[in-house]
Amino acid sequence: MDNPTIKEIALRAGVSKSTVSRIISGKGYSSPEARDKVLELIEQLHYRPNAVARAMVSQRTHNIGVLLYRRDHPIAAHPFYGKIVDAVLLEAARLNYSIFVTTDHDMSIRSADFMMEKRVDGLILISRLQRSVIDYIANFGVPYVMVNGSTDVDGVIHIVNQDEIGGSLIAGHLAEAGHERIFVIAGPQSHRSHNLRLKGFKTHIGQAGIGIAEEAVQLAETSTFGEGYDIMCRRWDAFREGKYTALFATNDMLAMGAMKLLLEQSVRIPGQVAVAGFDDIDFAAMFSPSLTTVRVDTGEMGAQAVRLLDRLIRQEQDVSPPGELLPRLIVRQSTRTT
Amino acid sequence: MDNPTIKEIALRAGVSKSTVSRIISGKGYSSPEARDKVLELIEQLHYRPNAVARAMVSQRTHNIGVLLYRRDHPIAAHPFYGKIVDAVLLEAARLNYSIFVTTDHDMSIRSADFMMEKRVDGLILISRLQRSVIDYIANFGVPYVMVNGSTDVDGVIHIVNQDEIGGSLIAGHLAEAGHERIFVIAGPQSHRSHNLRLKGFKTHIGQAGIGIAEEAVQLAETSTFGEGYDIMCRRWDAFREGKYTALFATNDMLAMGAMKLLLEQSVRIPGQVAVAGFDDIDFAAMFSPSLTTVRVDTGEMGAQAVRLLDRLIRQEQDVSPPGELLPRLIVRQSTRTT
DNA sequence: CTGAAAGCGCTTACAG
DNA sequence: CTGAAAGCGCTTACAG
Numbered sequence: 270m271d272n273p274t275i276k277e278i279a280l281r282a283g284v285s286k287s288t289v290s291r292i293i294s295g296k297g298y299s300s301p302e303a304r305d306k307v308l309e310l311i312e313q314l315h316y317r318p319n320a321v322a323r324a325m326v327s328q329r330t331h332n333i334g335v336l337l338y339r340r341d342h343p344i345a346a347h348p349f350y351g352k353i354v355d356a357v358l359l360e361a362a363r364l365n366y367s368i369f370v371t372t373d374h375d376m377s378i379r380s381a382d383f384m385m386e387k388r389v390d391g392l393i394l395i396s397r398l399q400r401s402v403i404d405y406i407a408n409f410g411v412p413y414v415m416v417n418g419s420t421d422v423d424g425v426i427h428i429v430n431q432d433e434i435g436g437s438l439i440a441g442h443l444a445e446a447g448h449e450r451i452f453v454i455a456g457p458q459s460h461r462s463h464n465l466r467l468k469g470f471k472t473h474i475g476q477a478g479i480g481i482a483e484e485a486v487q488l489a490e491t492s493t494f495g496e497g498y499d500i501m502c503r504r505w506d507a508f509r510e511g512k513y514t515a516l517f518a519t520n521d522m523l524a525m526g527a528m529k530l531l532l533e534q535s536v537r538i539p540g541q542v543a544v545a546g547f548d549d550i551d552f553a554a555m556f557s558p559s560l561t562t563v564r565v566d567t568g569e570m571g572a573q574a575v576r577l578l579d580r581l582i583r584q585e586q587d588v589s590p591p592g593e594l595l596p597r598l599i600v601r602q603s604t605r606t607t
Numbered sequence: 608m609d610n611p612t613i614k615e616i617a618l619r620a621g622v623s624k625s626t627v628s629r630i631i632s633g634k635g636y637s638s639p640e641a642r643d644k645v646l647e648l649i650e651q652l653h654y655r656p657n658a659v660a661r662a663m664v665s666q667r668t669h670n671i672g673v674l675l676y677r678r679d680h681p682i683a684a685h686p687f688y689g690k691i692v693d694a695v696l697l698e699a700a701r702l703n704y705s706i707f708v709t710t711d712h713d714m715s716i717r718s719a720d721f722m723m724e725k726r727v728d729g730l731i732l733i734s735r736l737q738r739s740v741i742d743y744i745a746n747f748g749v750p751y752v753m754v755n756g757s758t759d760v761d762g763v764i765h766i767v768n769q770d771e772i773g774g775s776l777i778a779g780h781l782a783e784a785g786h787e788r789i790f791v792i793a794g795p796q797s798h799r800s801h802n803l804r805l806k807g808f809k810t811h812i813g814q815a816g817i818g819i820a821e822e823a824v825q826l827a828e829t830s831t832f833g834e835g836y837d838i839m840c841r842r843w844d845a846f847r848e849g850k851y852t853a854l855f856a857t858n859d860m861l862a863m864g865a866m867k868l869l870l871e872q873s874v875r876i877p878g879q880v881a882v883a884g885f886d887d888i889d890f891a892a893m894f895s896p897s898l899t900t901v902r903v904d905t906g907e908m909g910a911q912a913v914r915l916l917d918r919l920i921r922q923e924q925d926v927s928p929p930g931e932l933l934p935r936l937i938v939r940q941s942t943r944t945t
Numbered sequence: 946c947t948g949a950a951a952g953c954g955c956t957t958a959c960a961g
Numbered sequence: 962c963t964g965a966a967a968g969c970g971c972t973t974a975c976a977g
Contacts, residue, residue, distance in 0.1 A: 271748070272723075274954055285964045290956060297957095298962050320724045321662050322954035325969045330659060332707075332725075343889065345696060345708075346689025354683040358710050362718070367725055369670075370683075370708045372696050380700070385610075386658045387670075387705055410609070494893050525893060532895040551681065552890055555832050555863060557870040612970055623948045628972060635973095636946050660970035663953045 273314040281314075282306045293318065324388065333361060333391050333578060334369045334384035338398045344372040348522070348550035349567065350395055353416055356571025357393060364579050366390070378405050385409055391578045394418065397460055412581035416574050419460045426577050426590050428570050432462045432547075435563040435596035436469025439517050439545045442561070442598055444477035446606055448515035448543060452485050452507070454500055454527060456492035456519045463492065466519040466547055485513070489523055497526025505534065514542060515604075521546035521553045521562055528556065528603070543604040558602035566594045611652040619652075620644045631656065662726070671699060671729050671916060672707045672722035676736045682710040686860070686888035687905065688733055691754055694909025695731060702917050704728070716743050723747055729916045732756065735798055750919035754912050757798045764915050764928050766908050770800045770885075773901040773934035774807025777855050777883045780899070780936055782815035784944055786853035786881060790823050790845070792838055792865060794830035794857045801830065804857040804885055823851070827861055835864025843872065852880060853942075859884035859891045859900055866894065866941070881942040896940035904932045 275293075279286045284303050291297040292307045299307075310316070324330040335357060337344050345351055354370065361368050369389060373380040381402065384392060392406060392413035403422055406413060414426040421427050443451060453470065456463035467486075474481060487504060489496045497518060507513060508531065518524035524546030528538060536542055538558050546553060549564035573591050580588045613631075617624045622641050629635040630645045637645075648654070662668040673695055675682050683689055692708065699706050707727060711718040719740065722730060730744060730751035741760055744751060752764040759765050781789060791808065794801035805824075812819060825842060827834045835856060845851060846869065856862035862884030866876060874880055876896050884891060887902035911929050918926045 272726075275956095276954075286955080287957085287964055287966095288962085291963090294956080300962060303963085317720065317724050319726060319954050321659055321668060321726050322969090323956080324659050325663055325954075325971090326956050328969075343690060343693050345683045345692045346686065346889075348684060348686075351684025351689055352681060354708075355681050355710075358683060358708060362709070367707050367709070367721065369705050370692075370696060371700070371705070372693075382655065383705065386655050388610075388657060388659050529893060529895045551684075552893075555867060555890075557867045557895065613972095614970075624971080625948055625950095625973085626946085629947090632972080638946060641947085657970050660953090661972080663955090663970075664972050666953075 272319070273316050274319070275316075278307060278310050278314065278316055281310050329582075330388050330390055331366050332369060332387065332389045333366045333393060333575070334371065334381075334387070334389040335393045335395065336380060336384070336398075337370070337372045337395050338402070339372065339396055345370060348552055349520075349548050349565075350417075352550070352567035353395055353571045353574075356568045357575055358571075360572040360575035364575060366575070366579070378402055381406050381409075385411065390582045393574050393578060412578060414574050414578045414581070416570055417462060421461070426581070426588070428573050428577070428591055429593050430462065430565045430570070430596055431593040432465035432596070433469035433472075435547060435565070436466040436471075436519075437473035438563055438596065438598040439547070439561075440470045440473035440477065442600065442604065443515050443517065443543065443545065444474060444479055446515075446543065446604060449479050450485075450513045451479070451481060451515045451517060452487070452504070452513040453481065454487050454489055454497060454516070454518040454523050456489050456523060458488065460492075463519045470517060470519075492520050492523055494522045494526040494529075497523035497528075498530050499526075501527040501530040505530065508536065508542060509534070511541070516542055516544045518544075518546050521548045521550045521560060524560060524562070525552065525556055528558075528560070539602070539604050539606070545604055549599055553599075554601065556603075561601045561604040562599050564597045564599050566596075569594055610657070611654050612657070613654075616645060616648050616652065616654055619648050667920075668726050668728055669704050670707060670725065670727045671704045671731060671913070672709065672719075672725070672727040673731045673733065674718060674722070674736075675708070675710045675733045676740070677710065677734055683708060686890055687858075687886050687903075688755075690888070690905040691733055691909045691912075694906045695913055696909075698910040698913040702913060704913070704917070716740055719744050719747075723749065728920045731912050731916060750916060752912050752916045752919070754908055755800060759799070764919070764926070766911050766915070766929055767931050768800065768903045768908070768934050769931045770803035770934070771807035771810075773885060773903070774804040774809075774857075775811035776901055776934065776936040777885070777899075778808045778811035778815065780938065780942065781853050781855065781881065781883065782812060782817055784853075784881065784942060787817050788823075788851045789817070789819060789853045789855060790825070790842070790851040791819065792825050792827055792835060792854070792856040792861050794827050794861060796826065798830075801857045808855060808857075830858050830861055832860045832864040832867075835861035835866075836868050837864075839865040839868035843868065846874065846880060847872070849879070854880055854882045856882075856884050859886045859888045859898060862898060862900070863890065863894055866896075866898070877940070877942050877944070883942055887937055891937075892939065894941075899939045899942040900937050902935045902937050904934075907932055 546562040553560040709718040735757040884900040891898040
């Protein structure tokens with residue numbers, strides 16, 4: 270049999286649909302007798318309110334759309350963004366929202382449109398998106414928040430890490446360990462986080478009196494493991510000659526790709542070259558040697574995204590943009606001196 | 608302004624709602640003049656059909672719920688299950704379904720109930736679930752398929768890898784390389800895949816004339832990196848004495864955890880100990896040394912799940928259970944002899 | 946070719 | 962305390 274409806278319950282209980290509805294919602298009065306009978310029927314028939322019908326009248330679906338804009342796989346399984354999604358899922362369950370997850374290889378507008386047809390209450394935009402897409406979404410008139418996007422947009426809540434400070438943490442750590450010849454692999458500078466991580470690093474390392482030559486900074490086209498590996502392949506000569514004693518990459522994937530090549534060339538890490546990354550993806554602790562990095566609080570990012578979006582949806586006044594999250598230096602084997 | 612409705616369009620076009628509806632759906636007749644006017648208005652007002660209202664009348668939401676039952680984080684970001692989710696997302700988009708992703712730490716019934724209230728068209732159950740939960744879900748009367756579950760249930764479509772064959776692939780590979788003293792770390796035997804992987808390995812290695820002593824098989828409580836590391840810690844003495852020349856773990860995480868400990872103890876891999884895992888998570892290729900493993904076609908698993916569920920939803924006749932997926936041996940540095 | 950009407954499963958004023 | 966009625970935004974027979 271199909272799911273029973275409120276009508277079915279009303280019929281069997283000998284009351285009206287209105288009464289059943291009131292009893293279920295707990296709003297309005299109802300006689301104890303009616304209540305008992307209805308509640309019993311609900312139990313007995315396994316009645317479950319139809320959320321679709323409720324959404325229809327309340328004009329609220331209690332659904333949130335998560336748009337993950339990534340050109341390449343993996344998406345949900347991405348070691349960094351996937352963690353944010355996990356945190357979103359967790360907090361959403363707590364606040365009684367369901368989550369639609371969509372990805373968009375074309376970085377296009379289609380999946381956003383689709384979410385609008387589904388009448389989600391709000392949108393969480395994760396990672397890089399083109400400005401045109403953001404503008405398009407802004408036009409929907411649906412609340413949305415951004416998480417670790419490429420750029421800030423006026424008046425839009427954007428949840429990010431203090432990446433510049435993170436960069437300076439690494440700089441301080443490497444300087445303190447006495448490194449003076451440091452090579453840097455910098456992810457796509459069009460992305461806010463990679464840009465600020467590099468900036469924070471450079472500024473702070475300069476203040477420590479250490480110069481970074483222009484040729485010592487290699488820009489990466491993507492922020493992947495393969496890219497880190499390839500770059501290190503090309504720059505391997507300099508490392509062979511002992512030109513650098515340390516390496517910083519603006520994310521863990523790049524750092525580990527580079528490490529992989531170094532290890533294959535029998536370079537001792539951290540003995541000959543110390544390596545540091547950024548993000549603290551799960552894998553960073555598992556790699557051998559484990560990777561020194563900066564922890565980005567992805568759990569808090571995801572949770573904040575949902576909480577703030579919820580307030581926006583509920584039209585609370587003065588939903589103030591959140592403070593940027595505090596990063597934390599995690600020292601592991603790849604830079605440990607003793 | 609809010610989203611315009613069909614009524615709004617009808618009013619402005621000077622036709623009835625029925626006519627607008629027909630034009631949008633392309634079913635039934637309509638005059639060219641009416642069509643032009645309506646289509647223009649749709650464009651102009653950015654009309655988007657309300658999927659909630661449509662679901663209400665068609666009794667179809669075009670939403671699918673993915674239930675990921677895992678006790679520990681990460682869930683969406685899980686290196687194996689996350690890949691399946693990615694594949695589900697991709698195929699679902701192709702078939703015009705939206706995906707609700709939910710996780711359930713309590714391994715309970717609550718999230719399943721919630722999906723039912725949302726009136727999803729079908730359910731995809733991933734990973735281990737308790738038999739009681741499956742029975743509960745079966746009672747919903749909603750189509751569902753299982754992916755890599757712990758156990759088969761009569762008459763339920765269950766998408767799995769040929770894990771027993773996978774185990775034999777590893778056995779053949781290690782035997783061929785001349786290993787005779789092999790240590791095995793076996794994940795939770797209550798889970799179908801770990802159980803069959805071990806079984807396939809044992810059978811085939813036995814056929815190759817190689818004995819595996821009882822003490823050479825260590826059962827793991829979980830299938831995590833940390834567990835692999837801890838087990839190797841406890842069993843390290845045997846490896847120090849050169850008692851084993853190879854190690855097989857029933858998944859990559861366990862294998863890499865074990866490798867990490869061995870590398871920290873300066874064991875040469877594969878020189879002193881060859882290591883093989885199972886799954887081929889992304890990380891397996893990145894580890895140093897890269898890990899020999901068996902590739903499970905997670906992409907196909909996710910895609911098949913959606914396709915089969917779609918056929919079930921559309922009430923096609925004879926939706927036959929799929930064949931088990933063919934695994935493939937991937938030889939990498941961790942067992943390479945030359 | 947087109948419109949009026951009923952209905953999907955609820956909730957919410959409004960009378961009684 | 963309770964029920965009849967209207968309405969959320971659509972689709973689908975049914976008349977015309």
